[in-house]
Amino acid sequence: FQKPEDAVKYRKAAFTVMAAHFGRIGAMASDRAPFDAKVAADNAAIVEAMSKLPWAGFGPGTDKGETRAKPEIWTDAAQFKKGADDMVASVAQLNAAAKTGNLDNIKKAFGESAKTCKACHDAFRKE
Ligand code: ASC
Numbered sequence: 759f760q761k762p763e764d765a766v767k768y769r770k771a772a773f774t775v776m777a778a779h780f781g782r783i784g785a786m787a788s789d790r791a792p793f794d795a796k797v798a799a800d801n802a803a804i805v806e807a808m809s810k811l812p813w814a815g816f817g818p819g820t821d822k823g824e825t826r827a828k829p830e831i832w833t834d835a836a837q838f839k840k841g842a843d844d845m846v847a848s849v850a851q852l853n854a855a856a857k858t859g860n861l862d863n864i865k866k867a868f869g870e871s872a873k874t875c876k877a878c879h880d881a882f883r884k885e
Contacts, residue, residue, distance in 0.1 A: 769815025802856035
């Protein structure tokens with residue numbers, strides 16, 4: 759990244775894209791949208807790919823500016839890394855579940871993934 763604020767923009771964009779596609783699966787997982795196995799699988803593949811991207815945007819100097827990132831991300835870096843790894847692993851599981859085409863599998867995996875999102879939001883994201 760040229761500047762820290764570019765990294766902040768990048769990681770927020772990655773989370774935004776990931777959330778959009780995660781949300782499309784969530785709509786089916788919560789019966790708010792009709793289930794379509796191909797749509798679920800396509801979106802889960804995007805979520806898995808996107809999940810790997812934001813972390814590069816948390817480098818030195820990126821704790822400032824337009825961000826809700828808490829200082830604990832850097833002072834408690836091992837815990838943050840664990841939370842990130844848990845999320846990446848759980849959305850890989852979600853992608854695997856989506857490939858089965860079975861809505862119950864997807865619902866279960868979606869719920870587990872959502873927990874890993876929330877764990878980091880609660881610990882590392884300001885209101
Ligand atoms: C979403 C989304 C999140 C997570 C989180 C899960 O759909 O945008 O950030 O799920 O709300 O608790």
